[in-house]
Amino acid sequence: xxxxxxxxxxxxxxxxxxxxxxxxxxxxxxxxxxxxxxxxxxxxxxxxxxxxxxxxxxxxxxxxxxxxxxxxxxxxxxxxxxxxxxxxxxxxxxxxxxxxxxxxxxxxxxxxxxxxxxxxxxxxxxxxxxxxxxxxxxxxxxxxxxxxxxxxxxxxxxxxxxxxxxxxxxxxxxxxxxxxxxxxxxxxxxxxxxxxxxxxxxxxxxxxxxxxxxxxxxxxxxxxxxxxxxxxxxxxxxxxxxxxxxxxxxxxxxxxxxxxxxxxxx
Amino acid sequence: xxxxxxxxxxxxxxxxxxxxxxxxxxxxxxxxxxxxxxxxxxxxxxxxxxxxxxxxxxxxxxxxxxxxxxxxxxxxxxxxxxxxxxxxxxxxxxxxxxxxxxxxxxxxxxxxxxxxxxxxxxxxxxxxxxxxxxxxxxxxxxxxxxxxxxxxxxxxxxxxxxxxxxxxxxxxxxxxxxxxxxxxxxxxxxxxxxxxxxxxxxxxxxxxxxxxxxxxxxxxxxxxxxxxxxxxxxxxxxxxxxxxxxxxxxxxxxxxxxxxxxxxxxxxxxxxxxxxxxxxxxxxxxxxxxxxxxxxxxxxxxxxxxxxxxxxxxxxxxxxxxxxxxxxxxxxxxxxxxxxxxxxxxxxxxxxxxxxxxxxxxxxxxxxxxxxxxxxxxxxxxxxxxxxxxxxxxxxxxxxxxxxxxxxxxxxxxxxxxxxxxxxxxxxxxxxxxxxxxxxxxxxxxxxxxxxxxxxxxxxxxxxxxxxxxxxxxxxxxxxxxxxxxxxxxxxxxxxxxxxxxxxxxxxxxxxxxxxxxxxxxxxxxxxxxxxxxxxxx
Numbered sequence: 001x002x003x004x005x006x007x008x009x010x011x012x013x014x015x016x017x018x019x020x021x022x023x024x025x026x027x028x029x030x031x032x033x034x035x036x037x038x039x040x041x042x043x044x045x046x047x048x049x050x051x052x053x054x055x056x057x058x059x060x061x062x063x064x065x066x067x068x069x070x071x072x073x074x075x076x077x078x079x080x081x082x083x084x085x086x087x088x089x090x091x092x093x094x095x096x097x098x099x100x101x102x103x104x105x106x107x108x109x110x111x112x113x114x115x116x117x118x119x120x121x122x123x124x125x126x127x128x129x130x131x132x133x134x135x136x137x138x139x140x141x142x143x144x145x146x147x148x149x150x151x152x153x154x155x156x157x158x159x160x161x162x163x164x165x166x167x168x169x170x171x172x173x174x175x176x177x178x179x180x181x182x183x184x185x186x187x188x189x190x191x192x193x194x195x196x197x198x199x200x201x202x203x204x205x206x207x208x209x210x211x212x213x214x215x216x217x218x219x220x221x222x223x224x225x226x227x228x229x230x231x232x233x234x235x236x237x238x239x240x241x242x243x244x245x246x247x248x249x250x251x252x253x254x255x256x257x258x259x260x261x262x263x264x265x266x
Numbered sequence: 267x268x269x270x271x272x273x274x275x276x277x278x279x280x281x282x283x284x285x286x287x288x289x290x291x292x293x294x295x296x297x298x299x300x301x302x303x304x305x306x307x308x309x310x311x312x313x314x315x316x317x318x319x320x321x322x323x324x325x326x327x328x329x330x331x332x333x334x335x336x337x338x339x340x341x342x343x344x345x346x347x348x349x350x351x352x353x354x355x356x357x358x359x360x361x362x363x364x365x366x367x368x369x370x371x372x373x374x375x376x377x378x379x380x381x382x383x384x385x386x387x388x389x390x391x392x393x394x395x396x397x398x399x400x401x402x403x404x405x406x407x408x409x410x411x412x413x414x415x416x417x418x419x420x421x422x423x424x425x426x427x428x429x430x431x432x433x434x435x436x437x438x439x440x441x442x443x444x445x446x447x448x449x450x451x452x453x454x455x456x457x458x459x460x461x462x463x464x465x466x467x468x469x470x471x472x473x474x475x476x477x478x479x480x481x482x483x484x485x486x487x488x489x490x491x492x493x494x495x496x497x498x499x500x501x502x503x504x505x506x507x508x509x510x511x512x513x514x515x516x517x518x519x520x521x522x523x524x525x526x527x528x529x530x531x532x533x534x535x536x537x538x539x540x541x542x543x544x545x546x547x548x549x550x551x552x553x554x555x556x557x558x559x560x561x562x563x564x565x566x567x568x569x570x571x572x573x574x575x576x577x578x579x580x581x582x583x584x585x586x587x588x589x590x591x592x593x594x595x596x597x598x599x600x601x602x603x604x605x606x607x608x609x610x611x612x613x614x615x616x617x618x619x620x621x622x623x624x625x626x627x628x629x630x631x632x633x634x635x636x637x638x639x640x641x642x643x644x645x646x647x648x649x650x651x652x653x654x655x656x657x658x659x660x661x662x663x664x665x666x667x668x669x670x671x672x673x674x675x676x677x678x679x680x681x682x683x684x685x686x687x688x689x690x691x692x693x694x695x696x697x698x699x700x701x702x703x704x705x706x707x708x709x710x711x712x713x714x715x716x717x718x719x720x721x722x723x724x725x726x727x728x729x730x731x732x733x734x735x736x737x738x739x740x741x742x743x744x745x746x747x748x749x750x751x752x753x754x755x756x757x758x759x760x761x762x763x764x765x766x767x768x769x770x771x772x773x774x775x776x777x778x779x780x781x782x783x784x785x786x787x788x789x790x791x792x793x794x795x796x797x798x799x800x801x802x803x804x
Contacts, residue, residue, distance in 0.1 A: 030663040032589030032656075036542070049593060049652065050659040122675070205649060205676060210659050211666075224521050224652065228542035 002253025008246035012239075016062025023056035028211040036229050046231035048221065054231060058239050060213040064125060065243065068198040069191045071129045072136055079133075080140025081176075081183060087141070088148025088179075089171050099145065102138040110135040114197060118206035125214070128198050128207040136194070143186060147179040154178075181258050189251030192244035199240050215240045326512040327783070327798050330524045330533040335492040335515040336485065339471045341460035342410075343419030349456050351493055351515065353795045355397075356460035356476035359388050359407075359439075359453040362703040362791040367608065369450040373402065373461050373477065374439070383446030383743030388453070390437040394502045396463040397474055397481045404433030407461045414458050421457035421701045423710075427739060446740035448704065455702035456792045479503065479799035480513060491516050495798075508784075508802040528553060528778055535779045535786075537794045540652065541595035544776040556777045558788040559599065561606050562699040564657065566768040567712070567724040569692045577641070578765035580628035581693070583621045584664045585657070587770050593656055598771035603757045604708050606772040608790070610746060611705035611753025616761075618768060626668045634669065641670045646685060647695035649676040654695050657770060686723045694723040697773070703791040704742065705753055709735045712767075713760050724766040731759055 015022060024044075031051035039046045045054035087098040105113075117131035151157065152175060160170050199216030201207040208214035210221075215236040222232030329350065336348040341356050359377075360369035374388040394402035408431045415425045427447035432440045441449055453459050466475025471485035471493075480495040497511035505511070516533055518524040525543050527533040529550065539547060548555050566585070568578040591600050601618070605611040629635040643665075647654040655676070662672040672693075677685070686694050700707035711721040714735050719725065734756050741749035760766050775788055785801045 028663050028666065030586075030589075030660055032586060032593035032660060035593040035595070049656050050663070051589075051593065209674065209676070210655065211662055221652075221655070224540050225542055227522055227525070228540075228546055 002250060002257070005246045005249030005251075005253055008242060009250055012062055012243050012246060013066060015059055016066055019056070019059035019063060023053070023059045025053040025056045027057050027060035027213045028052065029056075036225070036232070038229075039231055045235040046229070048218070048232050049225075054218070054235050057213040057218060058215070058235050061215045061218060061236060061239065062243070064208060064212060064214045065195050065198060065240075068125065068129055068132070069194045069247075072132045072194045072198075073187050073191060075129070075133045076136035077140050077183060077187060080137040080142075081144045083137075084141040084144030084146075085148045085171050085176060085179070088145040088150075089152050089167065089175055091149065091152075095145065095149075098141065102141045102145075105135065105138040106142070108135070111197060111200065114201060115204065115206060118201050118204075123206050123209055125208045125212065128201050131201065131206075132194055132197050136190070139190075140183060140186070144179055144183055147182055148175050151175050151178045185251060185255045185258055187251075188247060188254050191251070192247035195240065195247070196244050325510050325803055326514055327510040327535070327796070327801065327803075328514045328516055328533040329796060330516050330518040330527060330536045331794070332519050332521070332524070332538070333517070334487075335517065336471060336487070338420075339469050339474070340417070340419075340467055341462045341474075341476070342414035342417045342422065342458065342467075345420030345457050349792065350795050351495065352460070352476075353456065353478075353792055354480045354495060354513070354798050355474050355478045355482065356462055357478045358455065358459040358461060359390075360450050362451065362454040362789070364608065364703070364789050364791055367703070369454045372454075373407070374453070377450055379449070379743070381744075383448075383740065384443045386441040386443070386449045388439045388441075390439060391502060392437065394477050395500050396466060396477045397498055397500075398463045398466040400463045400465070402461070402477055403436045404439040405436070406463060407439050408433045409464055410460070410462045413464050414460075421455060424452050424455050424458050424701055427452075446743035448739065448743045451702050451704050451742075454791070456795070457701050459702070477502070483512070501799075503799065506802070508804060510798050510801065510803060513798050525778070528780065531780060533780075534783055535777065535796055537775075537777060539776060539778050541597045541776065544596070544778065547778040552781050554779055554781050554783070556775075556779070556786060556788055557596065558775045558777075558790060559607060560699065560773045560775045560793070561609060561703065561790045562697050562793060563601050563604070563606055563772045564598070564654070564695070564697055564770050565604075565712075566657075566661075566770070567694040567696070568766055568768070569689065569694075569725060570727075570764065570766050571689065571725045572692055573643075574632050575765055576628045576631045577634070580625040580668075581643075581661075581665075582618060582761075582765055582768045583625035583628070584661060584668070584670075585618070585768055585770055586620045586660050586664060587618055588620065590657055590660055591771055593660075594653060594771065596774060597653065597776055598773050601769040601772050603754075603761065604767070604769055605705040605753060605757070609700070609703060609705045610742065611750060611757075613754050613757055616757065618770070622664060622668065625664075629668055629670065636667075636669050638669065643670060643672050643692040644690075645672050645674045645693040645695065646677050646682045646691045647674065648682065649678055651676075653773075657695065687719045689719065689725060696723070699793055700791075706735075706738050706742065709738065709753075709756055709760075713756075726760070726764060726766045728759070728764065731756065731764075734759075 029052060034047050034051040035049050037043055037047040043053050045058060048054055083098050087095040113135045114131040117134055118127050121127040157170060157174050160174055198207060202214050202216030203220040208217050218236035219233050225232050333347050335351055337346045338344045338348060341352060344352055357373050359372060359374035361372045363370045373391050375391050377388040379386050390402060390404055411431055414422050427443040427445055428441055429444045430442045434440060463475035466473055471482055474482050479498055479501045481498045483494040483496040485493050491514050493515040495513040497505060518527060521540055524536045525539055528536050544555060547553050568581055587600055591598055603613040603616045626635050630638060633639055634641040647658055658674045662674060665672055685691060698708055713726050713731060715727045715732050716722045734752055738752060741752055777788060779786060782803050783801050
């Protein structure tokens with residue numbers, strides 16, 4: 001299954017990156033006289049209301065979704081891991097302060113908080129990234145805090161401390177490298193979730209805006225046509241499902257491979 | 267971090283099942299529900315065969331609106347979605363007939379105007395009683411209109427020409443006007459023209475002061491079946507067995523849901539389907555469809571304070587009018603000027619032209635265009651409106667080719683309007699339809715100088731145009747040929763010289779109704795209204 005996930009993901013990433021060469025039409029090439037054409041050799045996935053080629057837009061949409069996923073996970077991990085490491089290694093009042101702030105963020109339902117932020121800000125791809133990242137970092141903070149707290153008590157960390165190595169250096173050189181595995185697994189598991197949340201925000205009109213190709217937005221634009229022009233909503237919908245599925249399978253596989261307690265003995 | 271797995275299930279369901287599509291258009295004023303109206307050319311397809319569920323309807327006419335049914339119960343100030351219910355509970359002196367293009371008797375049986383159009387006399391119908399039991403007299407009618415004028419809400423401005431009202435005898439109502447105006451048309455307005463018993467008005471919707479064929483049965487704000495009406499037994503027109511004596515409003519936001527309910531016979535009338543579902547409805551058994559040109563057109567109002575005339579003209583040329591109308595698949599026809607066909611002042615042969623070369627040439631004159639500075643324009647439009655979104659997509663794409671970036675923002679009507687009143691955008695997209703069947707409303711509301719912006723969202727300030735607009739009601743009342751010329755002149759000044767707006771299309775109302783409903787005629791002067799008394803079920 002892990003291989004399937006990796007293969008599927010590689011395919012999606014490659015197809016998205018190669019969109020300028022693979023897509024038969026530019027993502028925003030409108031042709032109202034060809035509006036809502038069903039799938040055909042000219043338009044593999046059919047066309048939307050403005051006559052845009054859905055296959056091309058699905059390919060370009062992958063770029064937007066992957067960009068959002070990378071930006072959200074990158075920024076969340078950076079903030080979350082930095083705070084978590086600090087809290088876990090320092091302990092005491094600093095840990096309490098950081099963790100209580102984290103708890104406050106965790107107390108809100110994540111999608112609701114994202115929606116609230118997205119409503120306040122203008123609906124753009126950047127808004128989506130900020131809104132999701134704002135709800136995502138606390139998970140990494142909590143995860144890395146607990147791992148860092150455990151690693152901090154290891155003998156090699158004690159040894160470094162006794163040798164007078166400054167605390168920031170200990171965290172960067174010894175604690176961080178030994179705490180990263182669970183964070184990496186979590187990142188791969190979360191990528192699918194981020195893409196789904198971004199799609200949900202765009203679907204609600206709070207994210208990417210036309211003419212940007214974004215899968216959630218494309219689903220939203222086609223929803224009233226589902227019973228008459230099924231292709232408008234189906235293909236971007238399938239792209240969301242497949243990408244989220246690929247990330248989840250890959251993440252699950254990585255977790256099994258990297259976690260010794262989950263290793264299956266044959 | 268497990269919550270997103272639920273989300274995955276949601277998206278899968280969303281993709282594979284079939285949710286629906288909201289064709290929500292702003293509730294209030296102009297961006298009034300998209301809807302549909304119908305009237306003359308109605309191409310009606312009947313695919314007979316009443317469904318069993320419809321037979322079980324027991325003569326309840328079920329209307330499926332996509333927005334709240336009632337926002338204001340006061341017939342004086344009501345100015346929104348409730349027109350559909352109000353037009354069946356309340357009556358006016360006259361009613362506009364879209365086929366004859368004239369006002370016809372309703373509570374007034376006949377009327378006369380003086381030669382200068384300033385003195386009007388209306389003879390009231392005998393034997394009319396309000397739902398409160400009070401008989402209709404000229405004195406009550408006078409009180410009602412005076413109350414509407416005094417409250418000055420909603421469309422009360424329609425009575426602006428009135429100087430005094432008198433009731434010389436119980437069935438005669440006379441008006442003296444400050445300036446000539448077509449008062450028979452004014453009195454047929456869908457808003458603010460109702461004659462009512464002021465004692466019957468209740469903001470809670472528990473009673474009404476109307477004289478119409480229906481009266482309030484139950485009103486439950488926020489419920490799916492928000493409102494039910496029942497026949498008023500004392501109605502002056504009497505009742506026939508085949509008429510609907512009960513009416514229900516079942517709020518159905520999603521167009522796909524409304525379509526399913528119609529097919530199953532659970533609703534009798536869906537005011538708006540999307541063009542694709544409408545096409546499907548045309549070939550579906552148990553359903554009939556009606557398609558009628560409306561008085562509602564789509565406008566792009568260009569900020570005349572911020573944008574140069576050349577840029578505004580370039581924008582007019584950058585709209586792919588024919589492509590847009592083709593993609594609307596029957597839901598609209600190309601406009602010719604500001605005034606839709608069927609109204610005095612309509613100017614055929616003034617259809618706008620899509621010409622990107624011309625647009626680029628005009629932009630270049632101001633230093634923009636492919637080799638010039640990039641121009642960034644902000645645009646606001648109604649959230650959830652697929653037709654407006656389509657226009658925005660086409661315009662954005664066309665302008666991108668000439669180095670113009672459009673930052674389009676879909677907004678709720680109230681937010682869009684608030685921002686517009688503060689001059690906060692370059693292009694404002696909205697629908698407009700008249701309060702009564704007269705083109706004056708477009709000019710008076712949208713292109714007349716305003717101290718504080720209300721609907722003049724192009725912020726046009728032109729004294730000559732103001733003067734011409736001020737003279738329109740009098741001309742309409744006394745000399746229709748001159749009035750027509752004045753309308754043509756105004757449109758030339760506003761669209762050609764000032765380039766304050768672009769008008770891509772006039773909406774075509776596309777209704778779907780149960781095959782058992784007989785006698786339905788759409789009247790574009792009353793958007794979305796079904797006069798339930800006029801339809802029957804065998």
